[in-house]
């Protein structure tokens with residue numbers, strides 16, 4: 415009898431255990447994410463198992479694992495990649511009233527297969543003592559001859575640039591996008607190389623005057639143990655450019671539920687948690703990004719950079735025009 419009860423209890427606890435986990439494939443490597451996953455575990459008793467790799471590797475892995483994939487949630491750091499995961503049939507529609515009501519339509523997939531969780535801004539960094547910001551107001555301005563030998567930017571292989579050019583295509587069409595890409599190349603201070611932080615450092619060190627970078631890198635460089643970063647960042651300031659007929663280029667990190675998620679309910683709970691006001695404040699501000707739900711307090715450093723208006727185009731567009739952007743970069747000679 416006792417044996418039977420014990421066996422029953424064991425089976426029950428096993429089944430609870432099996433149902434109480436969520437397997438997350440994530441491209442985000444931030445300390446705040448770890449903290450949030452722990453908060454979710456404490457709140458719900460659902461264990462969070464994380465596989466970290468870059469988005470391309472995770473998407474490949476999901477593809478090859480197919481129906482047998484243990485993945486429940488895919489988190490990536492660019493709308494273009496979320497779009498790619500959806501196009502390959504790796505995600506499924508998420509049925510969540512909370513997410514639909516709280517995350518604006520232009521920040522989620524058209525079929526609700528993924529939702530943005532943070533917003534990031536691709537902006538310009540200039541020397542602190544420069545007055546370039548008096549005239550440099552738009553992305554379109556970058557191709558004016560007065561900015562010759564000033565611009566520094568990473569390679570066109572990187573999806574942040576591909577998404578930025580996709581936004582140019584969305585606003586002006588392909589013909590202008592090619593003209594714009596060629597114009598930026600003509601104004602480069604050096605050939606595209608390094609990451610975003612590298613451009614910020616180069617602005618501080620006088621190699622060029624305009625660096626294109628995601629603003630959260632500036633936040634991460636402040637007070638960094640690496641003095642080449644923390645010292646450099648003291649000598650720069652951020653301009654939030656806009657598109658002539660739109661706003662400032664934003665991108666997102668976001669999450670989707672995997673097509674064959676074994677723990678689908680937990681996956682939805684997990685994404686809803688990351689979009690909850692409590693988590694949003696930590697998730698976005700911890701990495702100097704912006705929350706996607708309204709009414710959150712801004713990190714003081716982020717607030718000190720000033721205000722901007724989000725671009726008007728849907729984030730879905732960035733993925734849709736990715737292939738075109740890659741081709742135009744190639745034609746423009748933006749390596």
Ligand SMILES: [Fe+2]
Pocket residue numbers: 491628
């Ligand atoms: Fe990044």
